Amino acid sequence: MFSYDFFLSRRGSVGDVAREVADVLAERGYKVLVQDYDFRLGDSVIDRMHDGVKNARDLIVLLTRDYEQSAFCRKEFTSFEAQRLSSSEERHMIILRCDDVQPEGLFADVIYQDLVGVQDREERKQRIIAAAERQTLAAPSPTRSFLAVPPRIPCFTGRDDQLDRLDAILTHEKPAVVTQAVGRVAVQGMGGVGKTSLAIEYAYRYRNLYAGVCWCPAETRASLIDALAGLGVALGQSRADQSDPEKVAKEALACLALQRAPWLLVYDNVASPSEIVELLPSAGARVLITSRFFDWTGLADEVGLATLVPDEAAAFLQSRAGREDATGARALAGALGYLPLALDHAAAYCKRTQMDFAEYAAKATNLISTVPRDATYPQSIAATFDLAISEVEARCSAAELMVGFLSYCAPVRIPIYFLQTLPDKEEAIAALAELSLIRHDPFQDGTPAVTIHRLVQAVARRRTEAKGAAETTMERVKEGLSMLPPPRERVGLFGALRDIIPHLRPLPHQRVLWRYQFEHLTKKFTDNADKLDHAAEKLGAAGHPDKAKTAREKAAELREKAARLSKIKFGSS
Incomplete structure (x- = not known):
C-alpha cells in the first residue's frame, strides 16, 4: 500500500508548473508529494526524496532541458526505476514535457504527455489527467x-x-x-x-x-x-x-x-x-x-570497491536470511569483515539450517583462527565456505566429489557434460546450488553449465589436498574434460560456429588443470626435499656422514626439479 499516488520530480525552473499539476491531481482525488508543499523548512531533502521514491506509486517527471543536469533529479528517477523493476506492484514513470526536449534513455518509451506550447488551461488540465491515467504519446517500447x-x-x-x-x-x-x-x-x-x-x-x-x-x-x-x-x-x-x-x-x-x-x-x-x-x-x-x-x-x-559499511552489511544479512535480528546481524557482519561474498554465504547457511546469527559468528570466529597464514583468500571467506561445504557434504556425500572436481576447473562456465562420470550428479548439483556454492549458468546456446567462484574453489582445493585426494580428483577432471558435448540439431547461419565453440570449451579448463598438476608436483618435490634434509640432520648427528651427504644430494636434486617446474608459465586461455 502506497502513501502517495504520485511524487513530482522537477528542477526549480518549473515550480509554477509543479503547483499546477499538484492542484489538478488533488482536485481529481489523488495524493501527491510535491517539494513546494510537503518539504518543510529543516527537513532533510535526501530523506524526503527517499520517502517519495519509496512510498509513491508513480513518479511524475516534469522534463526540462536542464532536468538531467541535477544530481538530485537523476537520483530520483534512477532510484525509482530500480524500485519499480524489483517491485511486485504495478508502478509507472510518467513524463510531462515542459520544454522542447526529446525524451531519451530511460525516458524514451515511458508514458508521456506534452505541455510545450499549450496555453489553454482546460487543455493543459486534460493532458495532466491523461498522463496520470497512463494515456501516452510515447512510441511503443523497442525490443532490447x-x-x-x-x-x-x-x-x-x-x-x-x-x-x-x-x-x-x-x-x-x-x-x-x-x-x-x-x-x-x-x-x-x-x-x-x-x-x-x-x-x-x-x-x-x-x-x-x-x-x-x-x-x-x-x-x-x-x-x-x-x-x-x-x-x-x-x-x-x-x-x-x-x-x-x-x-x-x-x-x-x-x-x-x-x-x-x-x-x-x-x-x-x-x-x-x-x-x-x-x-x-x-x-x-x-x-x-x-x-x-x-x-x-x-x-x-x-x-x-571496498567492503560494505556495517549498517548495509547487517541489513543485507537480515534480508538474505529472511529474518529480523539486527544485533546478531551486526555481530556476524563484523566477524566476517563486512565482505559481501562471505555475508551472502553465511546468510544462505543460516537460512538453510535455521542457525542463529550469533551462533554462526562464534563458529566462524573459531574457524578463522585455524586458517593457514599463507592462504590466498580472506580468512572470513575460508570460514564461511568451510562451514557451507561441511554442511553440504553431510547432506549429500556425492557433493564432496563434485565440489572437489569443480575446484580444479577454470572459474568460468563449466558444462554439465564434463561431470558425467561423477555419482549422483543431479543430487550433488542441487545440494551445492542450495547453499550458493555454485550457480546455474547455461551457455547462450542452451548448453547446461554451472559456475563456481574462484574463492570457493580455493577453499575446496585446500580441503581436497588436506584429505590426500588431490591426485585422484585431478584424474577425474582430466577424464571429464575428454567428454564430448551431446549431439544436437545444427540450425541457422551460424550453425558451424556453434558446433565449433563447444569443442573449445575444455581448453581453459585443461590449461588450469595442467597448472594445478604442476603446482601439486612442485609441492610434492619440495615436501620430500624437506623430509630428506631433516633426515640428513639426524643421520649426521647419529654419526653417519656418508648417508647424510646422500640425503642432502637427493634433497638438492628434488629442489632443482621443483624450481624448474615453478618457472613454467600458464597464461590465460
Whole structure:
C-alpha cells in the first residue's frame, strides 16, 4: 500500500508548473508529494526524496532541458526505476514535457504527455489527467537485447554511490581517460568484495539507457571470444569466417559502430588490461569491466570497491536470511569483515539450517583462527565456505566429489557434460546450488553449465589436498574434460560456429588443470626435499656422514626439479 499516488520530480525552473499539476491531481482525488508543499523548512531533502521514491506509486517527471543536469533529479528517477523493476506492484514513470526536449534513455518509451506550447488551461488540465491515467504519446517500447546477464540479486543492498558513479562515467560525463573513444570503467577490488554483483545491478537498473546489454565472462580470452561471438549472432552480422571464433568476435565489435544507440558490454573478471585490449569496441558501446587488477590508467576510468559499511552489511544479512535480528546481524557482519561474498554465504547457511546469527559468528570466529597464514583468500571467506561445504557434504556425500572436481576447473562456465562420470550428479548439483556454492549458468546456446567462484574453489582445493585426494580428483577432471558435448540439431547461419565453440570449451579448463598438476608436483618435490634434509640432520648427528651427504644430494636434486617446474608459465586461455 502506497502513501502517495504520485511524487513530482522537477528542477526549480518549473515550480509554477509543479503547483499546477499538484492542484489538478488533488482536485481529481489523488495524493501527491510535491517539494513546494510537503518539504518543510529543516527537513532533510535526501530523506524526503527517499520517502517519495519509496512510498509513491508513480513518479511524475516534469522534463526540462536542464532536468538531467541535477544530481538530485537523476537520483530520483534512477532510484525509482530500480524500485519499480524489483517491485511486485504495478508502478509507472510518467513524463510531462515542459520544454522542447526529446525524451531519451530511460525516458524514451515511458508514458508521456506534452505541455510545450499549450496555453489553454482546460487543455493543459486534460493532458495532466491523461498522463496520470497512463494515456501516452510515447512510441511503443523497442525490443532490447539482454544477452547472458546473470539473474538479478534480490537482496542487493547499498552501493548507491558506486552505482551513481558508474552512471556518471558511462552515460553522463565525458571519459576522464582522454585516449578513450567510448566510455569505459573498471570496477576494482579484492576477491569477494562484490564487483560482479555491482555490475549485475547496474545492468538491470540502467538497461533502458542502452540498445542492449551483453554479459561477457572474461576470466579467459576463450570465454570472452565465445560471448562476443554470441553478440555477433544477436546483431545479425554475417561477414565473418564461421570457423574462426575470434574473427567473428571482432566482426561483432565492429558491427556495434553501426548501431543507432550504444550497447553496454560487461567484461566480468578480467585478469589484466593486456588480456582485453584487442577485444574492445572502438565505437557504439560502453564497457563496464570488473577486475582485481589495480591499475587501469590509460584504458578505463576506475571505481574502487571496498567492503560494505556495517549498517548495509547487517541489513543485507537480515534480508538474505529472511529474518529480523539486527544485533546478531551486526555481530556476524563484523566477524566476517563486512565482505559481501562471505555475508551472502553465511546468510544462505543460516537460512538453510535455521542457525542463529550469533551462533554462526562464534563458529566462524573459531574457524578463522585455524586458517593457514599463507592462504590466498580472506580468512572470513575460508570460514564461511568451510562451514557451507561441511554442511553440504553431510547432506549429500556425492557433493564432496563434485565440489572437489569443480575446484580444479577454470572459474568460468563449466558444462554439465564434463561431470558425467561423477555419482549422483543431479543430487550433488542441487545440494551445492542450495547453499550458493555454485550457480546455474547455461551457455547462450542452451548448453547446461554451472559456475563456481574462484574463492570457493580455493577453499575446496585446500580441503581436497588436506584429505590426500588431490591426485585422484585431478584424474577425474582430466577424464571429464575428454567428454564430448551431446549431439544436437545444427540450425541457422551460424550453425558451424556453434558446433565449433563447444569443442573449445575444455581448453581453459585443461590449461588450469595442467597448472594445478604442476603446482601439486612442485609441492610434492619440495615436501620430500624437506623430509630428506631433516633426515640428513639426524643421520649426521647419529654419526653417519656418508648417508647424510646422500640425503642432502637427493634433497638438492628434488629442489632443482621443483624450481624448474615453478618457472613454467600458464597464461590465460
